[in-house]
Amino acid sequence: MNQIQESRIPVPIEEEMKSSFMDYAMSVIIARALPDVRDGLKPVHRRILVTLNDLNLRPGRGFRKCAKIAGDVSGNYHPHGEAIVYPSLVRMAQDFSLRYPLVKGQGNFGSVDGDPPAAMRYTEARMTALTEEMLQDLERETVDFVPNYDETRREPVVLPSAIPNLVVNGSDGIAVGMATKIPPHNLTEVVAGIMALLDDPDLPPEALLAHIPGPDFPTGAVIYGRKGIRDAYLTGRGLLQLRAPASTERIKRAGREVEAIIINEIPYQVNKAKLIERIADLVRDKKVEGISDLRDESDREGMRIVIELKREGVFSVTLNQLYRHTPMQVTFGVILLALVNNQPRVLNLKELLVHFINHRKDVVVRRTQFDLKKAQDRAHILEGLLVALGKIDAVIKLIRGSKTGEEARSGLIGQFKITQVQAQAILEMRLQRLVALERKKIEAEHQELTEKIARFKAILADEKLVARVVREELLEVKKKYGDERRTQIVDETSEITFEDTLVEEDMAVTISRSGYIKRNAVSLYRSQRRGGKGVRGMGTKEEDIVEALFVASTHDTVLFFTNQGRVHWLKVYQLPQASRAAKGKNIVNLLKLKEGETVSQTLPVRDFDEKRFVLMVTRKGVLKKTALSAFRRPKAGGIIAIQLREGDELEAVRLTDGQREVFLGSSKGKAVRFSEERVRPMGRTAAGVRGMALGQGDVIVGAEVVAEGCTVLSVTEKGYGKRTSLEDYRLTNRGGKGIINLRVVKKNGPVVGIMQVYEDDEFILITSGGQVIRSKVRDIAVHGRGTQGVKVINLASGDRVVGVARLPEQEETGELAPQDGDQMPGSEEGNNEKEAKR
Numbered sequence: 133m134n135q136i137q138e139s140r141i142p143v144p145i146e147e148e149m150k151s152s153f154m155d156y157a158m159s160v161i162i163a164r165a166l167p168d169v170r171d172g173l174k175p176v177h178r179r180i181l182v183t184l185n186d187l188n189l190r191p192g193r194g195f196r197k198c199a200k201i202a203g204d205v206s207g208n209y210h211p212h213g214e215a216i217v218y219p220s221l222v223r224m225a226q227d228f229s230l231r232y233p234l235v236k237g238q239g240n241f242g243s244v245d246g247d248p249p250a251a252m253r254y255t256e257a258r259m260t261a262l263t264e265e266m267l268q269d270l271e272r273e274t275v276d277f278v279p280n281y282d283e284t285r286r287e288p289v290v291l292p293s294a295i296p297n298l299v300v301n302g303s304d305g306i307a308v309g310m311a312t313k314i315p316p317h318n319l320t321e322v323v324a325g326i327m328a329l330l331d332d333p334d335l336p337p338e339a340l341l342a343h344i345p346g347p348d349f350p351t352g353a354v355i356y357g358r359k360g361i362r363d364a365y366l367t368g369r370g371l372l373q374l375r376a377p378a379s380t381e382r383i384k385r386a387g388r389e390v391e392a393i394i395i396n397e398i399p400y401q402v403n404k405a406k407l408i409e410r411i412a413d414l415v416r417d418k419k420v421e422g423i424s425d426l427r428d429e430s431d432r433e434g435m436r437i438v439i440e441l442k443r444e445g446v447f448s449v450t451l452n453q454l455y456r457h458t459p460m461q462v463t464f465g466v467i468l469l470a471l472v473n474n475q476p477r478v479l480n481l482k483e484l485l486v487h488f489i490n491h492r493k494d495v496v497v498r499r500t501q502f503d504l505k506k507a508q509d510r511a512h513i514l515e516g517l518l519v520a521l522g523k524i525d526a527v528i529k530l531i532r533g534s535k536t537g538e539e540a541r542s543g544l545i546g547q548f549k550i551t552q553v554q555a556q557a558i559l560e561m562r563l564q565r566l567v568a569l570e571r572k573k574i575e576a577e578h579q580e581l582t583e584k585i586a587r588f589k590a591i592l593a594d595e596k597l598v599a600r601v602v603r604e605e606l607l608e609v610k611k612k613y614g615d616e617r618r619t620q621i622v623d624e625t626s627e628i629t630f631e632d633t634l635v636e637e638d639m640a641v642t643i644s645r646s647g648y649i650k651r652n653a654v655s656l657y658r659s660q661r662r663g664g665k666g667v668r669g670m671g672t673k674e675e676d677i678v679e680a681l682f683v684a685s686t687h688d689t690v691l692f693f694t695n696q697g698r699v700h701w702l703k704v705y706q707l708p709q710a711s712r713a714a715k716g717k718n719i720v721n722l723l724k725l726k727e728g729e730t731v732s733q734t735l736p737v738r739d740f741d742e743k744r745f746v747l748m749v750t751r752k753g754v755l756k757k758t759a760l761s762a763f764r765r766p767k768a769g770g771i772i773a774i775q776l777r778e779g780d781e782l783e784a785v786r787l788t789d790g791q792r793e794v795f796l797g798s799s800k801g802k803a804v805r806f807s808e809e810r811v812r813p814m815g816r817t818a819a820g821v822r823g824m825a826l827g828q829g830d831v832i833v834g835a836e837v838v839a840e841g842c843t844v845l846s847v848t849e850k851g852y853g854k855r856t857s858l859e860d861y862r863l864t865n866r867g868g869k870g871i872i873n874l875r876v877v878k879k880n881g882p883v884v885g886i887m888q889v890y891e892d893d894e895f896i897l898i899t900s901g902g903q904v905i906r907s908k909v910r911d912i913a914v915h916g917r918g919t920q921g922v923k924v925i926n927l928a929s930g931d932r933v934v935g936v937a938r939l940p941e942q943e944e945t946g947e948l949a950p951q952d953g954d955q956m957p958g959s960e961e962g963n964n965e966k967e968a969k970r
C-alpha cells in the first residue's frame with residue numbers, strides 16, 4: 133500500500149480537467165458530431181453505408197432487417213450500441229430530412245408530423261442507387277483504411293463518394309463549443325458550380341451564385357431574400373428566412389362558399405403536427421381571430437393543410453399573423469463548418485467545392501494507380517505465356533524432364549529468361565490454352581492491356597486529364613440523379629411587422645381640447661337624418677370639450693403638429709382604442725412633448741410620397757408648403773414643421789400634389805380661392821407666406837385643397853350649415869381679403885368649420901358637450917354665398933359645435949361597416965377609386 137502511494141504523482145486538478153475535457157471535446161468533434169468535408173458524412177453514417185456494402189444490400193437486391201444492419205454496424209464498427217445507430221439509419225431514409233436519401237427503407241420510418249419510426253425489428257433497408265456512387269471503387273485502394281475499434285477488421289476513413297454529399301444533403305450537428313448547419317442543395321446546380329470551378333480554378337466565390345442560387349430543401353418552401361444566401365456562401369455564416377407558400381381557394385362549406393388558406397409546403401425541419409397544433413392554440417387564445425376551421429388533408433400524394441377563414445377574415449392579414457406567430461416562417465442559420473484534415477473549419481461555398489474536387493482528383497489518381505498496377509501485373513503474366521506459347525515444344529520437353537515443380541520452375545527461368553511469376557503462370561497453364569484460338573485471345577488481351585497501361589500512365593502524368601475524368605464522372609452523376617429545384621427563392625421581403633397582422637379598417641380618431649385621444653371603428657356611429665340629436669361620442673370632464681375628429685385607416689400614419697410648430701409621428705393602430713363614450717388617453721402619455729407643447733393639428737398619411745406636399749395654414753392666415761418626404765422620419769422628440777410667429781398657431785394641415793387650388797375660410801364668413809402655384813415649396817424651418825388678409829378679430833377656420841365635383845360645406849357654432857358651389861368663388865390672388873362665404877349673424881354664430889364634400893359623403897359634427905351626430909351631405913341644401921344656412925343639429929342649452937369631419941362614402945345601411953360584397957373602407961381598391969374621383 134505504501135509503495136502504491138509513493139508511486140502516485142500529484143497533478144493539479146485544473147490541468148487534469150483541462151486535459152480530460154480537451155480529449156473529450158476532440159473525440160466529439162472528430163469522431164461523432166462533425167462531417168468530413170470530402171464525403172460529407174459523420175462516422176456513424178459512414179459506418180452504416182460500409183455495413184450495407186459488406187452485406188451487399190445494393191439496389192435491385194432484397195432488403196434486410198434494420199436490426200441486423202444496426203447490429204452489424206455496432207458490432208463491427210461503431211461501439212455505441214444499435215439503439216444509437218438506428219436513428220441515424222432512419223434519418224438517412226427519410227425523404228423529408230435528406231434531399232437525396234442514402235437508404236431505401238421498407239416499413240414505417242417516421243413522418244413529417246414527428247411520428248417515430250417502427251422498432252428496428254420491423255423495418256428493413258438497403259442502399260439507394262446514389263449510395264452506390266459513394267461506395268464505388270472502395271475496394272480499389274482509393275481511400276485509406278484504419279483498424280476498427282477492436283482491431284478485428286479495417287474501415288475506411290472516408291468514402292470515395294462520386295457525389296458532393298456534404299453540399300447536396302447538408303449536415304447538422306452540435307459538437308463541443310461549435311456547431312455545423314449546412315443546408316441541402318440541388319445536385320444539378322452543385323454540379324454546374326463544380327464544372328465552373330474545373331474550367332476556372334480562380335473563379336471568385338461570388339461567381340458561384342450564378343450557378344448555385346441557393347439551398348434546395350426537400351420540403352420545398354420559399355427562401356425570402358438573397359442577402360442571407362450571399363453571406364453564407366461568401367463567409368460561411370448567414371441567416372435564411374424560410375416561409376411556407378400559401379394560396380387561397382374557395383371551398384364549399386354548409387351550402388356556401390368560404391375562402392381558405394391552402395398550405396402545400398412547410399419550412400425545412402418544421403413538424404407539421406406541431407405547426408397545426410400551434411395554429412389551433414392561437415385561434416383558441418384569440419390571437420388570430422380570422423380562422424373558422426383548421427384541418428390536415430395530407431395524403432400519399434402530398435401535403436395539404438386547409439385553414440378556413442371567417443366571413444370577415446382577410447387572407448393577407450391572417451396569413452401575416454400566421455407567419456409572425458407560427459413556424460410557417462422560420463430562420464435557418466447557416467454554418468458551413470466541416471472537418472478538414474481532422475480539424476474543424478468554417479468554409480465558404482467555394483472552399484467546400486474545392487475540397488470535394490481535390491478529393492475526387494485524389495480518388496481518380498489512386499484508382500488509376502491501382503488499375504495501372506493490376507494491368508501491369510496481368511500484362512507481365514501474359515508476356516510470359518506468350519513466350520511459352522512461342523516455344524511450346526521446348527517448354528513441354530523441359531517440364532517432362534523435370535523431377536519436381538521447383539526444378540521445372542528453375543529450368544523455365546534459366547532457359548527462357550522469364551521471371552518467377554511468369555514461370556509459375558506457365559506451370560499453371562491448362563493444356564486447353566495451347567490451341568490456336570486461345571493464343572489469339574491471349575494476344576488480344578495483351579494488346580488491350582497495353583493500351584490501358586498507356587492511358588493510365590497518361591492520366592497520371594497530366595492533371596488536366598485527371599480533371600477531365602472528374603468532370604465526365606460528375607456529368608454522368610448529374611444525368612442519372614439530377615432533378616428540378618423544389619425551393620423557390622424570392623429576391624426580397626420586408627420583416628412582418630405588427631401592422632401587417634392587423635385588419636385594415638377605418639377608425640374615427642377623437643381628440644379633446646385637454647389632449648385626450650382615442651380611436652373607434654366608424655361602425656359604432658349609426659347614420660341619422662338631418663336634425664337628429666346624435667349619440668354619445670366621447671366622455672369628457674365638465675371643463676373639457678371635444679375639439680377634433682378625423683377618419684383614418686389603422687395602417688395610416690398620423691402626424692401630430694404642435695403649437696410650437698413641431699411634428700410627431702404615430703401609427704393609427706398605436707392610438708388607444710376605447711369604448712364610444714370613454715375619453716381615451718392623454719396625448720402626453722403617447723408623445724414625447726416638450727414643456728408647454730400641445731398638439732394643435734393632426735394629419736393622417738398613407739405613405740410619404742416625394743411628389744406630394746404638406747400645406748399648413750395658421751389661424752392668422754400664414755400659408756406654407758413643404759414636401760411630405762421631409763416628415764418621413766421624425767425624431768423621438770419631434771422635428772420642426774413651421775416657424776410660427778408670436779401668438780399664432782396652426783389651424784389646418786392638408787396634403788396636396790402641388791398642382792391644385794387652395795380654399796381658405798374665416799370665422800367671420802370670408803373666403804379666398806387661389807392657385808397653389810403661387811405658393812413655392814419651402815423647407816421645414818421656414819415661416820411661410822401670407823395666404824389671406826384678415827380683419828380685426830377674424831381667424832382662419834378651414835383650409836382645403838380644391839377638388840372637382842365638390843361643394844363647400846360651412847358649419848357654424850350654433851349648429852347651422854349650408855353647402856355652396858365652388859363655382860361661386862372666383863379665383864383671386866394669394867393674400868387677398870376674400871369674398872363672402874356665409875352671412876354670419878347672431879342666430880347662427882361664427883363659422884367653426886369649412887370643408888369640401890361630395891354629394892354622397894357623410895359628415896360628423898362634434899359639440900363641446902361631447903355629442904356626435906352623423907348626417908348625409910345630400911340632406912344639406914346648396915345655397916348661395918350670402919345665405920345663413922339651415923339647422924343641422926339641435927343643441928342643448930350652452931352647447932356649441934366645435935368640429936366637423938367628413939366620412940367615407942357608404943351605403944344606406946345604417947352602419948359604416950360594409951356588408952357582404954361591399955368594399956372595405958380604406959382598402960386599396962376603395963382608396964384608388966376615391967383618388968381617381970378627386
